[in-house]
Structure formats: structure tokens, C-alpha cells
Amino acid sequence: MVIDDLGDGEVRDAQNLFIRWADNAFPFWNTLANAEVGEDEQRFLSSLQDASNYMKSHKEPGFLWLFEDLVPSTLREKLSHLVSEAGLYLGFNGFGMAADIELSSLNAAHPELEFVRVSTDEHVAAYADLNCRAYDFPSSASLNFSGPTFWTERAYAYLGLRDGVPVTAAATVESNGCLFLILVATAPEHQRKGYGGAITRKAILEGIKATGSQHVTLHATEAGALIYEKMGFKRITPIGFYALNR
Numbered sequence: 001m002v003i004d005d006l007g008d009g010e011v012r013d014a015q016n017l018f019i020r021w022a023d024n025a026f027p028f029w030n031t032l033a034n035a036e037v038g039e040d041e042q043r044f045l046s047s048l049q050d051a052s053n054y055m056k057s058h059k060e061p062g063f064l065w066l067f068e069d070l071v072p073s074t075l076r077e078k079l080s081h082l083v084s085e086a087g088l089y090l091g092f093n094g095f096g097m098a099a100d101i102e103l104s105s106l107n108a109a110h111p112e113l114e115f116v117r118v119s120t121d122e123h124v125a126a127y128a129d130l131n132c133r134a135y136d137f138p139s140s141a142s143l144n145f146s147g148p149t150f151w152t153e154r155a156y157a158y159l160g161l162r163d164g165v166p167v168t169a170a171a172t173v174e175s176n177g178c179l180f181l182i183l184v185a186t187a188p189e190h191q192r193k194g195y196g197g198a199i200t201r202k203a204i205l206e207g208i209k210a211t212g213s214q215h216v217t218l219h220a221t222e223a224g225a226l227i228y229e230k231m232g233f234k235r236i237t238p239i240g241f242y243a244l245n246r
Contacts, residue, residue, distance in 0.1 A: 016047035030062025048086035055244040099233040110198035118157035126166040134185035168195040172207030181218035
């Protein structure tokens with residue numbers, strides 16, 4: 001997506017890091033992830049410094065995704081100190097999750113919501129705004145949220161409308177034979193009303209109907225993980241999302 005839809009960025013596998021960086025105003029489009037280093041402590045420490053240096057060399061903010069299973073076991077208890085020494089801080093914790101979903105288990109209806117597929121520039125703008133508000137990103141991060149076709153053609157992206165106003169959003173994308181759930185967001189003033197769960201089920205339902213892929217993966221925040229577990233998702237690995245301490 002970074003190259004094909006946004007038209008710019010860097011996608012490559014370095015020695016210690018996976019780089020998927022659009023240098024876009026929306027932070028989730030700027031991603032580094034730690035590579036498999038086994039129990040090689042020095043390589044892992046180098047990956048932290050490499051990530052810090054990479055972020056410093058780019059204009060826009062992003063995240064280093066640290067998958068706990070790929071952190072040397074001898075360093076896990078010291079991880080907070082080590083990332084701080086590298087000039088990084090923990091933005092939030094999350095989990096990689098997965099499930100095989102049956103269509104019959106997906107009841108997406110909610111009495112207060114109308115669902116619409118993202119199909120216009122106005123829909124994309126609403127989707128971006130909801131994500132910025134939900135994740136406490138500046139409103140400017142919604143600029144250049146995507147290229148011209150990702151949300152309207154490649155993703156199965158949906159908005160939940162309450163009285164005609166977008167209040168929640170979610171999307172699925174097919175990748176490598178499975179569905180990936182992305183950027184679930186609900187307006188802060190409308191959270192804890194079941195909207196996030198409803199729009200998630202809608203995006204998964206439509207993704208499965210369109211592709212036939214029933215294996216669904218996602219990255220969840222700690223709060224979101226509780227909702228996904230009720231849908232049958234299992235936690236696979238903890239993930240820490242770290243940002244540069246500028």
C-alpha cells in the first residue's frame with residue numbers, strides 16, 4: 001500500500017528492521033518492525049538504535065512495532081529501559097490476534113446505526129477524521145490519508161452512521177489469503193455503546209463475502225482485544241508500539 005497507493009515511501013527489509021515507511025502525516029502509515037534475531041542481544045540493541053536513527057531522519061512521526069516474541073528473552077524485563085536509552089517511548093500496548101470466522105456468527109446489526117461502504121471522498125475524509133480523533137492524532141494527520149483508490153476499491157471499508165453522522169469505522173483488506181482488519185475507530189463521545197463491535201463485524205462480514213477468506217488477523221489495542229476475544233479471536237503475541245521522543 002505504501003508504494004502503490006500513496007505513491008511514495010520506502011518498503012524494504014534491512015538487517016535488523018522491516019521498513020514500511022510512507023513518511024505520511026498519518027502515523028500508522030510509517031512503520032518499522034523488529035526482525036527475528038533469536039537470542040542475539042547485540043543485534044536487537046542495534047535494531048533499537050537503527051529505528052531511532054531512522055525516525056530522526058524523517059519528517060513525519062511513526063511507530064516501531066516491537067513483537068515481544070522476537071525480543072531476546074534475556075532482555076524482556078529490561079525492555080522499557082532499553083527503548084528509553086535509544087530515545088524511544090511506549091505509545092501504547094497491543095496484541096496480534098487471529099481467528100477463523102464463520103459467516104453465521106456475524107450479526108452486524110445495531111439499532112442505532114446505518115452502515116455505508118466508503119465510496120466517496122467525503123466518506124474517506126470522515127474515516128480519516130474518526131481515526132485521528134479515536135487515536136488522539138492531530139487533525140492534520142488526516143491529510144493525504146490515502147491515495148485515490150485504496151479505501152474505495154481495494155479495502156472493504158465501512159462507516160457506521162448515527163442519524164446520518166459518521167460515528168464509527170472499520171475495514172478489511174485481503175492479503176496473502178487472509179483478511180486483515182484495519183483502523184477500527186469510534187468517535188470518543190460515542191464509545192462504549194457497541195458501535196465498534198458492530199462496525200467490526202460488518203467489515204469482516206463483507207470482506208468474507210467478497211473474498212471467501214475466513215481467516216482474519218488484526219492488531220488490537222489492549223481495550224480492543226477484549227472486544228475481539230468475544231468474537232472468537234485469540235491473542236498471538238504482545239506488541240509494543242514505540243515512538244521517537246523528539
